[in-house]
Amino acid sequence: MYKLIVCDLDETLLDREAHISKENEQAIKAFVAQGGHFVPNTGRSFLSIQDDLQQLGLAKQSDQFVIAYNGGAIVENAGNQVLATNPLDFATIKQIYDIARSERVSGHIYTLEHLYVWQPSASEQQYLDQRGVQYEAVTDDSLAFLRDQPLMKILLQDDDPAKRQALAESIPPQVATPLATTFSSGRYVEFNHVAADKGKATLQLAAKLGITTAEIMALGDNSNDLAMIKAAGLGVSVQNGTAEVKAAADYVTTADHAHSGVAEAIEKFALH
Structure with a gap:
């Protein structure tokens, strides 16, 4: 049973x-x-x-x-x-964020109690609004406001599946922390701590x-x-x-x- x-x-x-x-x-x-x-x-x-x-x-x-x-x-x-x-460290979050920004890719950062989003596309905005997701916009590229918060995961959003696959392959070798990399909702590539x-x-x-x-x-x-x-x-x-x-x-x-x-x-x- x-x-x-x-x-x-x-x-x-x-x-x-x-x-x-x-x-x-x-x-x-x-x-x-x-x-x-x-x-x-x-x-x-x-x-x-x-x-x-x-x-x-x-x-x-x-x-x-x-x-x-x-x-x-x-x-x-x-x-x-x-x-x-099972959180991620700040340095890893910041490095993935910087890579995403250089690639002009939007995304989300989850702390234990808050969600921060940067530059959502029109389709992403619609997706979040449909689900009633509450979030704050990232306004400081230094991410200094996150240094003392528990960081659960970071995900990147792109409508192109080939772009998501490329990010999934290219990002983990660039960071020191071992990552668990997954895909979800036909729109996200997600990075968690490997644990x-x-x-x-x-x-x-x-x-x-x-x-x-x-x-x-x-x-x-x-x-x-x-x-x-x-x-x-x-x-x-x-x-x-x-x-x-x-x-x-x-x-x-x-x-x-x-x-x-x-x-x-x-x-x-x-x-x-």
Whole structure:
């Protein structure tokens, strides 16, 4: 029996309008009602998904959790208590930022509680607005305001997949800190500390809860979900997942994220 479900949000749980369908909501609530832990495992900040947690009945709940920043932080929902972090150092963030600026690429820097964005394109602005993402603009290229903040991750956004691939290949050799490099949402290349990924954080949380690997289900759609799909006892790709994710998954839903693929998997494998 599955006791822990970790689930990506964008393009997995959320539909094209960034909403949780009624079918997904009902399946998740049924799983939690039978004693399960449903844990959003997202590249986003835990603070940015509080409305989603509220809809699912998980907001402010003890013994329910969020894995944020691609495994950069594990947070208990009651009081948003941060249980573990895997941050990047300032020098690495600054170096990646400087490379991106020289390439005229926009992006995001996540601290534990804030998001900073520089030069979003029109399409990126629309994407952020649709999801109600709250952020501050970067106005100081020295990034001095970040020196004393815990830095969770940095991501770069470009509409050209070839450009994203080139950045993913060229940046890690230029910095001293080992990086975990992933892609998400068909628009981002993301850089975390190598100790942070969705799979490692899933297993870390499972160990805390006394849950075995065989009792974990993971659902995702893109390369930043691969680590948790491979780590879980049952890895699931929604139908709109990338070819790489589908190949790694134990099960591929017939429904995509816009048609409650998450509910399909939960109902098939996780409900009594």
